[in-house]
Amino acid sequence: MITAIYPGSFDPITNGHIDIATRAAKIFGKVYVGVFKTPANKRLLFTTEERIELARKSLAHLRNVEVVSFVGLTVQFAREVNADVMVRGLRMGADFEREFEMAMMNKKLFPDLEMVCFMASQEYQFLSSSLLKEVAALEGNISYLVPPHVADAIRQKTGKKC
């Protein structure tokens, strides 16, 4: 059985993340969605517990997907759960260089861990958690970008009519 990790900030989980997790769950025996507790350079809207809860509810229908949190190096998290593969999503343009750089570094740190990138689906190419939060802050409609319970959580947290 191939075990994968799908790490990220998930602040909050979006339909783009759910799409990648769903596709990964079809290929790998077990997928650990890893919610990174303290991402550098990111202003978080949700606490770790909230991000986990929102992700768990969004992915509850996928039997082989488990949402957990982690701290420190992603490769260390991979070792802890005996992962063979790290899953990432690639959107057009922006993601490639950063992911390539991180993949090279991770390969040095944990040579046996393979990175598998899924091309973002067309409808989610331009969806990111940060853009979602910007739209929400300006009271734009977010209902087609996240599941209803995530949209509710954003409305509650921001007090915005998005």
Ligand code: ADP
């Ligand atoms: P990070 O802080 O590690 O970038 P994110 O939560 O922003 O964490 O994203 C986690 C992973 O999901 C990354 O590989 C990112 O490229 C991918 N991802 C984010 N949004 C989308 C999307 N709309 N479609 C496909 N993949 C996505």
